[in-house]
Amino acid sequence: MWKMGFKEWLFIVPTIVLIGIFSLWPVFQSLTYTFFDYRLNDQQKAGLYFNERFNVNLYKETQLYVTMFLDEDLPNVKDPADQKKVKSVNARLKSVGKQFANEKGVIKISRDQRADLVNLHHDAKNLVEALNGKYTLIHKDDLPALVDDIQNSIIPSNFIGFKGYNKIFHDDRVGIALRNTTLFTVVSVFIELVLGIGLALILNKAMFGQGIVRTTSLIPWAIPTAVAALMWSYLYNGSSGIVAHFFENVGLVKQSQDLLLSGPGAMASSILSDVWKTTPYMALLLLAGLQNIPSSLYEAGSIDGAGKIQSFFKITLPLLKPSILVALLFRTLDAFRVFDLIYVLTGGGPGGDTETLSIYAYKVMFGQTNFGYGSIIVMMMFICVAIIAILFVKFLGANLMEKN
Amino acid sequence: MQTSKRKLWITFGVFVAFYLFAMVFPFFWVFITSFKTSGEIFGTGAFRVIPKDPTLKNYITILFEKNILNSITNSFIVATTTTIYVVIVATFSAYAISRFHFKGKNILLGLILAVSMFPQMIMTGPVYNLFLKLDWLNSYAIVLPYSTITLPMAVWILVTHFNQIPLALEESAKIDGATTFQTLYKVIFPLAAPGVFTVAIITFIAAWNEFLLSITLNTNSEYHTVPVAISFLRTQFEILWGEVSAATAIVTIPTLIIVLFFQKQIVSGLTSGGVKE
Structure with a gap:
């Protein structure tokens, strides 16, 4: 490592400036918004007026x-x-x-x-x-x-201090949105993890087909979420969607229309689409982790008489743990922040049954132009995200910085 | 022993085949639908695999009436610009972070990592107001806030890459009298090229797929990018699945090409960013 000179500092400046303006400043600005009754469509409240x-x-x-x-x-x-x-x-x-x-x-x-x-x-x-x-x-x-x-x-001054924060405790929609977000995150990430591990194990063993599976896996990850969501909304569609039709025939839903028009159906559909889009990504991440486990460990295990199941729990899982935790952390955060998928697929409906925190914040900020209250919801999300990240890093020991 | 092994292979085969089917089927079905007439999509032929009278009408409408090419152009401009400047900015700072010792380095790295975890919604409000004030709404200035979703990831992957290039190479270049810039240009860049290329592809895909900033900052349909334009095809009153399918088929092609050609780089980028080696 060398000592940093002035010229080398210039190398970092653009990154700091960009992150400062477009990532950090907005956070502080949003925090400021939360203390004001700030609405763009109301002349009396269309600014941050600390004084009259x-x-x-x-x-x-x-x-x-x-x-x-x-x-x-x-x-x-x-x-x-x-x-x-x-x-x-x-x-x-x-x-x-x-x-x-x-x-x-x-x-x-x-x-x-x-x-x-x-x-x-x-x-x-x-x-x-x-x-x-x-x-x-x-x-x-x-x-x-x-x-x-x-x-x-x-x-008049539209400074309201912490009063806005008081409001979210009495707002049922926030509670419902938080519940929906948590449900969506936990269920989809859990399914993705289980399927992802299974898939990675198979791919790690498979002699053939790795290439084609890898190519195929990347496509759902690479296409825009909005496009994937629209595609699925066609497949789920009550009158002509083949997946809805299939579910009706199998007996998963009574009527194909119920899939997107009933609360649980819409939530299940959103989760299924998310699983479709991100399981491959999860599998690829875990596969990379699996390939780093030296095969000598398995050989030693089998000499000591460990069965397949035993070696999975005693060798694979512990050694894969760092990869799993990092993949889980990023997937959990992604799922918690979900926006495009639900915005395009259900729009938060029916009747708010799939409305997540992002969707609700978006509706408040850009639908009702109530930036003050919208920012409070966003700030709540921010705190949740911070808690999730801290939980992973501190208690589960997902070490992100180790490499450096 | 032999039969049990064969059984295992069959189970693997079935699982993989099912997986491939599940991954590909939605695309396959949308592709078929794009050739159906709307009568067939909504009528009894909705579940027919081979269209009864295949038509190109959906593609013609999408290309010439709904002007999907305009949004593809927009997406291309926005994604390319983002990729170019993010890769340049990220390469320089990742190099400095990887090679030099300075105060607050860990704080900077932690900050970059933390930024990649921020909910995007938190930037959207203030950036919207900023753009409103500067009169930058409905323009290509949107590439600047794209840095919040692409830059942290790019810096992170590149730092990992630079760390793998031995210091000795540069030190010998220095002894031979090369300046920092020359070292970077003649020694490091050729070695880091694969990593930089990986970052470029991943940045391009991330920028191409961005939705939230695009839908809030560029509301004018002339500036819609592909994801936004496609989401607007589904209006409140009518859903023309034939056109939606045709549009999906068209916009998936660029992604498909990128994935087919650069899958190795993409996978290496994804795994070096997310998983420790």
């Missing part, structure tokens, strides 16, 4: 309409004293507008400016109410609502 802010655009628009409407209604206002009041409010609205002539978007304002705005809203509101009581205005319905927008252009 002032929406200049909204104010300018409001000012324009209020002054215009009041001017239009001026002929209806008979009392000269009231007319004077209307003019004074209009003048004040405009003078405030002038202060912010060069601003746009959402800005910070001083305490005095804020007090002015609140006063202005108060006076304008009283004026409109008084006018509406005395005269029949053209804009009698629009003006009160419009005047309130003066107040609305002061954006």
Whole structure:
């Protein structure tokens, strides 16, 4: 090993920058989102406002309409004293507008400016109410609502601290999603592991067919998950899907339609597709581990009188353990984060029975544009993933760094 | 003894045959469906193995009306760009990590490993907002966040590869007066080429298959990549399985070619990344 010089540091910089911007910064940003009631589709909440802010655009628009409407209604206002009041409010609205002539978007304002705005809203509101009581205005319905927008252009802080976290404990959908995710992960990874070990053992012994099996195994792994999911959704399809038809004939489901339209059926279908797609990958990983076990160990075992089953449990499994743990860790995390497969195959349905945490977070963030709450769900996933990784590394001893 | 061995072989054979059948059948069936008319797919001929009157209509619709070629082009651009820059960036840093001693090396390695375990959903929200602000939505800038799914894996595999190349080679190059850059270019790259190539293929496949970032950042159908475009073929109101099948058949071909030609490299990459040797 050599000492690192300045030039060598430059070799690492791009990696650090990319990982910093696109992997680490988003994590901290998501964490920040969780403390705010952050919704992109709500003007009052479309940003992270730790303090109060002032929406200049909204104010300018409001000012324009209020002054215009009041001017239009001026002929209806008979009392000269009231007319004077209307003019004074209009003048004040405009003078405030002038202060912010060069601003746009959402800005910070001083305490005095804020007090002015609140006063202005108060006076304008009283004026409109008084006018509406005395005269029949053209804009009698629009003006009160419009005047309130003066107040609305002061954006209250949407900082909510840990309140958002409180919400996930009362949200049934999170509980259901967590249960679905866990069920999906445990069952699919377990089946994949058992089949994967079996397949790897056979391939390790087989004299022929290794090449063709390896090629065939790589295809499901290599095609996009979305494409695989769509393919399976055709095979599972109630009216013309051959797998659904086959399951009906065998008696696994009563009606072929039940496969995707009933909760357990849809979950089983998702798991089956996942098993189809990733068992080969698992088998290849384990096969590599198996091929590293020296055959002399088996010979020694058989001389000492160990049977096939005994040598599997006493030689193969212990020596394969590191490979199994690493493969298990990565597969568990992949299954826990599952998105494309379920998004395309069932969309989380029917009735949320296959909705996983990723799917729910996606729906909240990009369906309802509620980034605050969506980030909380994502953060929960993040914590679960961290726990899974720590469990594997600390307690099962999956040593990932040993090589280096 | 002889018969029991034969029985074992038969069991193996049956198991392997069943496995191959299970792996290939979905593709086979989709391929058949792509030649069926929609009348046959939804009618009584749904389970017929050989189409009654085979047609190329599905392929023609997909290629010329639904413009699948556009999304294949997009996927190709995005995956190639990602592969090129990720491989370059990863090679340099993996070399430095493998060869040099510096403070925080283990932290960096641990961080890279941890990043590969992050739920992708955690990047999606902030990156979406970042792109919204920069006006990068619906563009090929999407290749930059692809680094979070490809770069950690690439660095990891390459560090393993570089560790297997003996230091002595470079030291003798240094004695002969080569600069760090020259050593890298003339000694290390030729030796590391197989590893770099493996990483390139795996990165390409990962970028080609990416779904979540693509569907959230590039919502405009002009920028849809293959996985997203295909998922949009299934609309809420009608599912034209014939067209879906034809599209699946078309987009599986590039993957198939890659797998057939580069299976050795892929397997070595997968196993060196996931399993200790």
